[in-house]
Amino acid sequence: MTDSKTKIFGIIGHPIRHSLSPVMYNVVFKEKNLNNVYIAFDVDKKNLKRSIEGAKALNFCGLNVTIPHKISVIKYLDRINGEAKLINAVNTIKFICKNNDDENERMAIGYNTDGIGAIKAIEKNLNERTAGKKIFIFGAGGAARAIIFFASINNADVLMYNRTKEKAVLMQKEIKEKLNKEIKVVKKITLKDELKDSDIIINATSLGMFPDVDKSVINENNISCIPKGKVVMDIVYNPIETKFLKFAKKRNCKVIDGVDMLVYQGAEALKIWLNIEVDENLINIMKNVVVKVLKG
Ligand code: NAP
Numbered sequence: 001m002t003d004s005k006t007k008i009f010g011i012i013g014h015p016i017r018h019s020l021s022p023v024m025y026n027v028v029f030k031e032k033n034l035n036n037v038y039i040a041f042d043v044d045k046k047n048l049k050r051s052i053e054g055a056k057a058l059n060f061c062g063l064n065v066t067i068p069h070k071i072s073v074i075k076y077l078d079r080i081n082g083e084a085k086l087i088n089a090v091n092t093i094k095f096i097c098k099n100n101d102d103e104n105e106r107m108a109i110g111y112n113t114d115g116i117g118a119i120k121a122i123e124k125n126l127n128e129r130t131a132g133k134k135i136f137i138f139g140a141g142g143a144a145r146a147i148i149f150f151a152s153i154n155n156a157d158v159l160m161y162n163r164t165k166e167k168a169v170l171m172q173k174e175i176k177e178k179l180n181k182e183i184k185v186v187k188k189i190t191l192k193d194e195l196k197d198s199d200i201i202i203n204a205t206s207l208g209m210f211p212d213v214d215k216s217v218i219n220e221n222n223i224s225c226i227p228k229g230k231v232v233m234d235i236v237y238n239p240i241e242t243k244f245l246k247f248a249k250k251r252n253c254k255v256i257d258g259v260d261m262l263v264y265q266g267a268e269a270l271k272i273w274l275n276i277e278v279d280e281n282l283i284n285i286m287k288n289v290v291v292k293v294l295k296g
Contacts, residue, residue, distance in 0.1 A: 002035075002037055003035070006035050006037055007034075007035065007036045007037070007061045008036075008037055008039070008059070008060045009025060009036060009037065009038040009039075009060070009061055009062045009273065010038055010039040010040065010055075010060065010062075010063050010064070011038075011039075011041065011063065011064040011065070011066060012041045012043040012048075012051055012064075012066070012069060012073075013042070013043065013065065013066035013067055013068070013069060014042055014043055014044045014045070014067075014068060014069075015042065016040045016041065016042045016043075017042070018238075019066070020237075020262065020290050020293055020294070021038065021064055021266070022038050022039060022040050023289050023290065024262070024263065024286050024289060024290050025038035025266065025270070026038050027285055027286060027289045028270060028278075028282060028285070028286060031282065031285055032276070032282075034274075036061070043069070045068065045069075045072070048069055048073060048076065049076050052076040052077070052108055053076075055093075055095060055108070056095060056107075056108060057104075059095070059103065059104065060095050060106075061095055061273060062095065062269070062272070062273040063093040063095075064091055064092055064093075064269060065090055065091050065092070065093060066091065067142070070089040070091055071088060071089050071142075073090055073093070073110070074088070074089075074090055074110060076108070077090065077093065077109065078107040078108050078109065079107065079108075079109045079110070080109070080110040081109065081110060081111045081112070083111070083112055083115070083116075083149070083150065084111050084112035086149055086178055086179070087112045087114075087115065087145060087146050087149045087150075088145075089112055089142055089145065090110035090111065090112055091111070091113055091146075091265070091269075092110070092111040092273075093108050093109065093110055094108075094109045094111065094272050094273055095107070095109075096109065111269075112146055113265040113266075113268035113269050113272070114146035114147065114150075114265050115146035115147050115148075115149055115150025115151070115153075116150055116264075116265070117261050117265025117266070117267075117268055118143075118146070118147045118150070118151075118202070118204075118233070118235060118261045118264070119147070119151060120264040121233070121260035121261045121264045122200060122231065122233060122256060124260075124264070124280075124283075125231075125254070125256050125260065130151065130154060130156050130200065131154055131155040131156060132155060132157070133157065133199040134157045134199045134200070135151050135156045135157065135158050135159070135199065135200045135201075135202065136159045136161070136194065136195055136198035136200070136201045136202065137151075137158065137159070137161075137202045137204050138160075138161055138162070138201075138202065138204060138205050138207075138217045139160075139162055139203070139204035139205035140160065140162035140164070140167040141204070141205065141206070143204050144160070144162070144204035144205070145171065147202065147204055148160060148175070149179075152175055152179055152181045152183060153179065158175075158181075158183040158184070159183065159185075159198060160172075160183060160184070160185055160186065161185070161186040161188075161191060161194075162205075163205075165185065169185055171183075172184075172185050191225060192222075192225045195225055195227055196227045198227075198230065199230065199231065200230070200231045200232075201226070201227075201230055201231070201232045201233070201248075201253075202232075202233045202234075202235065203216075203217050203232075203234045203235065203236065203242070203244050204235050205217055207236075207244070208234065208236050208242035208244055209238060210238045210239060213239055213242070213243065214243060215243065216242065216243040216244040216247060217244055218244060218247060223247045223250065223251065224251075226247055226248055226253065227251070228251050228252050228253070229251075229252050229253060229254075230248075230251075230254075231253065231254045231255075231256065232244070232245065232248035232253040232254070233255070233256040233258075233260075233261075234255075234256075234257060234258055235258045236258045237257065237258030237259045237261070237262050237290075238294055240257050240259055240291065240294055240295075241255075242257075242258075245257060259287055259290050259291060260287070262290060263286045263287050263290065264283070266286060267283060267286070
């Protein structure tokens with residue numbers, strides 16, 4: 001039940017119909033007995049600015065931001081946290097009072113929890129740090145970018161491959177300029193050898209996502225490119241077991257699905273908004289509700 005004291009959280013994106021965030025966060029609010037609510041808002045490009053102004057005026061406490069607004073929302077925020085600034089994308093906004101005397105004067109601070117969410121998902125599954133590991137990432141889109149930046153900040157040794165090589169090269173330059181770190185852009189011809197040398201392989205492209213579930217970054221004829229016994233993660237969470245993860249299982253790899261990243265990036269947003277520790281019990285509750293919806 002909501003009342004006049006209910007704190008409002010939500011997600012803005014377009015389209016937003018299939019978002020799993022409302023079930024994932026509302027189950028936490030219920031479990032923790034918090035008078036909070038989380039709602040999905042379909043906001044198109046022309047309404048983005050007004051949606052941030054409106055959220056401030058209505059005393060919203062937090063928003064997640066998804067496709068296509070993660071970059072464009074930045075110009076409407078009052079402050080951007082350091083990592084989000086480096087990544088140049090925001091997926092979480094916290095609204096705080098500008099000063100203690102006036103509840104109704106709010107400012108919006110932008111964060112990015114995608115990169116840390118992916119790395120946490122890996123570290124929790126492996127029970128070890130990723131610093132110093134060789135991480136191979138397919139993709140150079142928004143999600144890949146957050147993971148590549150965060151993994152580099154976290155001192156992993158990053159290699160990347162993208163269909164459009166120019167985008168990968170630009171990101172390589174940007175990482176050098178902003179972080180003074182080297183990442184390697186892999187050529188198609190050396191893909192197999194570089195994969196063999198990597199500790200962790202991540203699909204951060206949209207390949208394999210519903211409804212194109214038969215697609216994969218490695219196709220069926222080249223399944224031997226997936227080195228045996230490595231750690232393989234897919235950030236696509238619908239379906240939970242992508243074609244790529246099926247291939248990785250055939251190669252006896254340890255697989256991590258996209259639901260884990262979704263839940264850990266959500267847990268980081270909860271820490272930012274509510275200043276709470278999200279323990280493994282809560283993580284499992286979030287995971288179970290997401291899996292239930294995806295399987296239903
Ligand atoms: P995006 O910015 O649109 O980037 C898409 C990436 O996929 C690009 O690198 C693109 O390569 C590549 N790609 C697309 N179609 C391809 C094809 N046919 N062949 C080869 N490469 C192809 O998307 P995004 O925001 O990064 O999201 C990527 C996926 O991650 C989505 O499925 C999304 O749902 C998922 N995601 C999951 C989480 C989570 O918490 N688990 C969080 C964020 C995103 P080009 O550069 O060559 O176009």
